[in-house]
Amino acid sequence: MIIASLILIYTFVILFAYGQGTIFLLHKILLKQAQFSIPFQLIIGLMTITTLASFASLFIRINWEFQSVLITGALLLFFFVVCRSYAFQKLSLRNFNTSQIIGLIIFIGSSILILYAATLTPTNPDTGIYHAQTIRWIETYPVVPGLVNLHDRLAYDSSFLLATTIFSFSYLKIESFHLLTGALFLIMAGYCYQGIHELLGKKYLLSNFLKLGFYLSLFIFLFDQVSSPGTDAPATLLIWFIIAQTIRFFEERQLEEDLQGFFLILLCFFCVTIKISTAPLLLLALGLMVFLNYFKKFRNYGLAALCSFVILLPFVARNIILTGYPIYPGFPFDLFHLDWRTSVENVKNASKTIHWFATLPNISFQKFSSLSWRDQTIQWFDNLIPRQKAILQFILASLLANGLLCVFKEWRIFLKQNKSTWIVYLTAIAGCVAWFVCTGFSLWLWLFNRRGLFIGFDGHCIFARKNLIA
Numbered sequence: 001m002i003i004a005s006l007i008l009i010y011t012f013v014i015l016f017a018y019g020q021g022t023i024f025l026l027h028k029i030l031l032k033q034a035q036f037s038i039p040f041q042l043i044i045g046l047m048t049i050t051t052l053a054s055f056a057s058l059f060i061r062i063n064w065e066f067q068s069v070l071i072t073g074a075l076l077l078f079f080f081v082v083c084r085s086y087a088f089q090k091l092s093l094r095n096f097n098t099s100q101i102i103g104l105i106i107f108i109g110s111s112i113l114i115l116y117a118a119t120l121t122p123t124n125p126d127t128g129i130y131h132a133q134t135i136r137w138i139e140t141y142p143v144v145p146g147l148v149n150l151h152d153r154l155a156y157d158s159s160f161l162l163a164t165t166i167f168s169f170s171y172l173k174i175e176s177f178h179l180l181t182g183a184l185f186l187i188m189a190g191y192c193y194q195g196i197h198e199l200l201g202k203k204y205l206l207s208n209f210l211k212l213g214f215y216l217s218l219f220i221f222l223f224d225q226v227s228s229p230g231t232d233a234p235a236t237l238l239i240w241f242i243i244a245q246t247i248r249f250f251e252e253r254q255l256e257e258d259l260q261g262f263f264l265i266l267l268c269f270f271c272v273t274i275k276i277s278t279a280p281l282l283l284l285a286l287g288l289m290v291f292l293n294y295f296k297k298f299r300n301y302g303l304a305a306l307c308s309f310v311i312l313l314p315f316v317a318r319n320i321i322l323t324g325y326p327i328y329p330g331f332p333f334d335l336f337h338l339d340w341r342t343s344v345e346n347v348k349n350a351s352k353t354i355h356w357f358a359t360l361p362n363i364s365f366q367k368f369s370s371l372s373w374r375d376q377t378i379q380w381f382d383n384l385i386p387r388q389k390a391i392l393q394f395i396l397a398s399l400l401a402n403g404l405l406c407v408f409k410e411w412r413i414f415l416k417q418n419k420s421t422w423i424v425y426l427t428a429i430a431g432c433v434a435w436f437v438c439t440g441f442s443l444w445l446w447l448f449n450r451r452g453l454f455i456g457f458d459g460h461c462i463f464a465r466k467n468l469i470a
Contacts, residue, residue, distance in 0.1 A: 004119045004179055011167050011183045012042060017074040017082060019045030023259065024081045030300065032259040039191035043241060044263055046184070047270045047311070050163040054273075054314030057162060058321070062138050064171040099200040107193045110219070111186055117226040118182025124228035127178075130154060131161060131229045135176060138165040146340025148323040152350050155322040155342075156329075159273040159315055164229040178229040185226050188237045189218060195244070206421075207248035214240045235275035242267055242281060243424060246288070250420040261292045262304060269308040273315040276327060280431040287423030323347075329354065395432075 019041035027034040036044070049070065056066050096104065124131070130153035137144065137154060138161070148155035163180055170176040195211025217240075225233035242264060249260050268285035271278045285308075294301040316326045324334070324341020329350035334341060356368045359380045368376065384392075405411040415422075 001116065001119050003174070004177070004182075005115065007167060007169065007177055007179050008115070008118075008183050008186070011180065014049065014070060014074050014167075015042040015045030015183075017045065017077040018048045019043070020082045021073075021077040022048045023263075026262065026303075027259060029303065030259065030262065032262070034259045036260065036263075037191065037194060039187045039194070039241075040245065040260075040263075042187050043238070043267065046163065047267060049166060050159050050270070050273075051311050051314065053162055053166050054159055054318065057138060057143050058314060058317060059142055061141050062162065062165045063140075066166065067169075067171075070166070097201065100197055103193070103196055103200050107189065107196075111189055114182060114185045114189060114218075114226055117223060118179055118185070120227045122178075122228035122230075123224050124230045124232075126230055127228045130156065132176070132178070134161050135165050135168060135178065135229060136170075138162055139168060139170045139176065143318050143321045145321050145338075146324070146342075148328065148342045148346075149340065152329075152342070152346065155319075157315070157318050157322055158231040158275060159270070160231050160234045160275075161229060178227070181229055181233055182226050184234055184237055185218065185222075188241060189215065191241060191244075192218070205248070205251050207244050207251055210240075210244045210247065214244065231275045235271060235278050238267065238271045238274065239278060239281065242271065242284065243428070246284065246424050247421060250291075250418070250424075261288050262300075264288055265304050266307055266311060269311045273311060276330065277434075280427060280434050283430050284423060284427040287427065291420055291423065 016038070019036075022044050023034050023036060023041065026032075052070075053062055053066060056062065056069075060066065122128070122131075130151070133151075134154055134156070137147065160180070164178050167180055167183075168176045168178060192211040192215035195205075195208035196215060198205070199208045199212060218237075222233045222236060245260070246264055249258075249264065265285045265288050268281040268288075271281050289295060289301065289304065292300070294304055319326055319328050320336065320338070322328065324336060324338040325331070325347060326335070329347050332344045332347040332351070334344055352369070353365065356365050359376055360368050360371075360383065362383065363379075371379070381389075406415075
């Protein structure tokens with residue numbers, strides 16, 4: 001646990017340096033304001049070094065060679081940027097009321113719990129199936145052409161697996177450490193605690209209530225994933241962060257000159273490289289561009305498009321080299337006819353396997369394939385645990401409540417005054433629809449003819465598992 005603590009401290013230092021450096025660079029280019037919380041800076045740092053490592057992995061292994069360059073860059077950033085531009089503030093408990101002090105103690109205790117959980121043996125079966133092996137390949141070799149032909153799971157490319165490799169320290173010959181998920185949990189816990197602290201200080205904002213809900217969800221829905229380098233939990237955590245921070249961005253009535261909106265756009269694209277099923281976030285990125293008038297300012301739009309392209313480029317390039325397809329398993333179209341590509345039939349089978357495992361992993365693939373779409377969905381819903389069904393009910397109730405509230409004039413006025421938040425709401429609806437289409441519309445039939453009750457709606461409760469916005 002001591003070694004894990006030291007690695008996490010090193011991780012935070014590196015992320016902070018590159019986060020500060022990225023903010024400083026774009027502040028100079030765009031001449032915009034730059035005020036970010038520490039968790040926000042750390043996530044920006046994660047986006048930056050992951051993109052750098054993705055490019056590097058096209059030519060070299062991600063091992064001590066890349067780590068040497070990373071440390072050198074961090075030292076330069078600390079000397080030329082961090083030490084000159086960042087004012088460290090002392091934490092004074094004198095400004096805390098009693099409830100806030102109690103909240104801080106609970107946060108510290110929960111952080112220690114997260115640290116401990118990060119050192120446990122992963123319970124995610126995919127870690128043993130392909131996460132650890134994929135990381136080992138990245139540690140040992142540059143991206144390998146046609147690796148999909150050795151084992152298709154090795155080609156399930158995710159930038160988070162690559163980011164985990166950066167801090168695995170396999171060259172120390174101790175073991176390959178997979179602690180980046182735990183680091184992201186701690187970052188998100190700190191971010192959510194900021195909202196809880198403000199709630200205890202009687203600052204009642206929607207974003208703060210969301211942070212409270214997300215903080216509780218860390219331990220209720222995702223805690224068993226802390227020790228796994230899998231992509232489900234990181235994608236979910238980033239979705240939560242982007243949603244909550246976007247709402248906070250609108251609540252504070254930020255101007256077009258604020259740099260936060262720019263980075264929220266980039267994070268939407270970065271999230272897609274972690275798990276492609278987060279693609280509905282791109283609707284939020286588009287909405288932010290409209291809100292910030294980027295389409296009327298070619299310089300801002302051009303830079304946002306360029307940075308987004310830079311983030312996506314190595315992800316697509318790695319997929320093409322690994323499989324012969326821009327997204328794998330994705331659209332089964334052989335566009336490039338590369339010698340090392342896998343067949344279109346294999347791409348289709350991989351997609352079917354993912355659908356089976358996400359829906360009914362407790363039955364054989366052959367039996368699952370023999371079921372109709374309707375029967376698959378019905379059995380999937382039957383197999384949900386009670387808390388998942390309860391949250392499905394809550395989603396439907398919340399949607400109906402929002403609709404019924406429109407009867408009241410005050411609520412309609414509130415909606416008109418907060419039109420910007422519609423962007424977030426529409427993105428959430430798009431994520432629900434995308435998830436629901438993937439699961440199957442036959443659930444609606446179940447809702448009416450199984451028990452005659454309107455019990456559930458879509459996958460909002462399990463976007464921690466499905467990693468789609470809800």
